[in-house]
Amino acid sequence: MGCMDNSNWLPRIDQIACTGCGECVALCPTDALEQVSDKAQLTRPDACTYCTVCEDVCPVSAIALPFLICFADDCTDER
Amino acid sequence: MTRTVLPDPDPLLEHLSKIPYLAPLTAENQAAIARQALYYTFEPDELIFLEGDLSRGLWIIESGNVKITKSSPEGDEFILHLLGPGQSFNDVAALDDGPTPANAIAMSLVTAWTVPSAVLLDALERYPAMARAAVRMLAGRVRMLNQQIEDLTLYPVIARLARFLLSQAEDPVLGGPGITRAAIAAHLATTPETVSRMLAKLQESGAVRFDRHRILIVDHDLLRSIAVL
Numbered sequence: 001m002g003c004m005d006n007s008n009w010l011p012r013i014d015q016i017a018c019t020g021c022g023e024c025v026a027l028c029p030t031d032a033l034e035q036v037s038d039k040a041q042l043t044r045p046d047a048c049t050y051c052t053v054c055e056d057v058c059p060v061s062a063i064a065l066p067f068l069i070c071f072a073d074d075c076t077d078e079r
Numbered sequence: 080m081t082r083t084v085l086p087d088p089d090p091l092l093e094h095l096s097k098i099p100y101l102a103p104l105t106a107e108n109q110a111a112i113a114r115q116a117l118y119y120t121f122e123p124d125e126l127i128f129l130e131g132d133l134s135r136g137l138w139i140i141e142s143g144n145v146k147i148t149k150s151s152p153e154g155d156e157f158i159l160h161l162l163g164p165g166q167s168f169n170d171v172a173a174l175d176d177g178p179t180p181a182n183a184i185a186m187s188l189v190t191a192w193t194v195p196s197a198v199l200l201d202a203l204e205r206y207p208a209m210a211r212a213a214v215r216m217l218a219g220r221v222r223m224l225n226q227q228i229e230d231l232t233l234y235p236v237i238a239r240l241a242r243f244l245l246s247q248a249e250d251p252v253l254g255g256p257g258i259t260r261a262a263i264a265a266h267l268a269t270t271p272e273t274v275s276r277m278l279a280k281l282q283e284s285g286a287v288r289f290d291r292h293r294i295l296i297v298d299h300d301l302l303r304s305i306a307v308l
Contacts (some may be wrong), residue, residue, distance in 0.1 A: 052275070055259075057271060065259060066257025070248050070296070071295070
């Protein structure tokens with residue numbers, strides 16, 4: 001695998017599955033999400049703390065946060 | 080799915096020499112197989128094949144990650160295997176020329192080759208060392224499936240999760256696009272909520288630590304003991 005850029009480690013929002021209910025936008029503690037054209041979008045990725053609240057509250061599982069599992073003494077995002 | 084002309088046979092040769100039952104072949108014979116391979120690209124979440132489909136042969140991943148799944152009648156997904164670059168799948172159908180035994184889905188942008196069953200079966204007829212290696216590979220698969228049954232029936236979720244974390248960390252090809260808690264749940268036959276609770280327990284125990292998108296194994300021995308290993 002090549003180097004993963006940082007955009008890989010952000011919430012992925014399935015724009016087709018998203019119903020635009022707004023729950024994730026309302027509960028995001030850092031206001032990283034915003035409702036755009038009736039869909040949730042990550043408009044402030046730098047603010048995202050990866051708390052997973054958005055994924056947990058989404059009623060249609062449209063949001064997914066990928067995790068990298070590794071040993072603490074040998075962990076790099078380049079795998 | 081996009082099929083293209085092989086960009087260069089060399090990368091496939093590198094992978095073929097690492098596949099246990101193709102490794103006994105000479106480089107020349109591996110090259111003969113590579114010349115008959117087809118090359119495909121898949122978008123993230125694209126279906127590579129469905130259970131019961133006509134098998135195209137042996138699949139070998141060049142880049143990206145693939146999940147092999149089974150689906151319940153209600154549509155629930157169970158992830159049998161997570162695979163990365165250099166690994167093969169659909170081996171069994173390629174060898175017995177039967178239908179595909181499970182679903183294969185791209186988890187990221189995937190490039191992969193297929194080696195037609197007829198090519199593989201012809202090589203098995205010709206080369207006894209390859210046939211012996213294929214038997215060993217199939218025996219290994221049976222052992223692995225036994226292990227999965229043991230995990231699912233005999234160990235609590237937290238032990239299964241600990242085993243899963245260790246196996247992921249030990250296999251660098253699986254880093255790729257990362258894995259979601261929903262996918263972990265689909266592999267451990269539990270719910271994402273339970274995975275979240277168990278990850279929190281593992282963090283409380285001191286075995287793992289969250290660092291934003293990283294789940295760091297900080298106490299290997301403790302995690303192994305939770306995994307009953």
